[in-house]
Amino acid sequence: MSNKKILEKMLVDESSILPKIVEVSEKIFKLDKSTGDPVFLIPQSKLSQSDLMAIGLLSKYMANQLEIVDTASVTPAELGKRFKLKKMIAGARLNDLKTHGLAKLIKWGEYRVSLPEALRYLEEEVTPKLQNIKSKRSK
Secondary structure (H helix, E strand, O other), X not given: XXXXXXXXXXXXXXXXXXXXXXXXXXXXXXXXXXXOOEEEOOOHHHOOHHHHHHHHHHHHHHHHHOOOOOOOOEOHXXXXXXXXXXXXXXXXXXXXXHHOOOEEEEEOOEEEEOHHHHHHHHHHHHHXXXXXXXXXXXX
């Protein structure tokens, strides 16, 4: 077996990650059909600022793929306005997400989501919060 054939197992692309992202995301939010904005299925108050920024990045990517919006990138001002945060706070959270690989800096002040990191983040950071919400509701 060639090295190339062996290494092909290591390749990942959007089409292999997207079904899992949708499966996890649809428990957290849906997309507004006209704007592409996330419509939360859980209380936004249960999510951290970083969670909101990650969902904002991901929902913008999804809305772009659905051709609801023209671009998949976002700015701190745009996300700050969407989630009622100061631009500097949104920028700081986006920078944190960039440090962890979830946000990619496209050009100064403009970010795009990294799908592999978005999936990891949703599974490790946001999904456990869903479990806490559900267990509190059942009590």
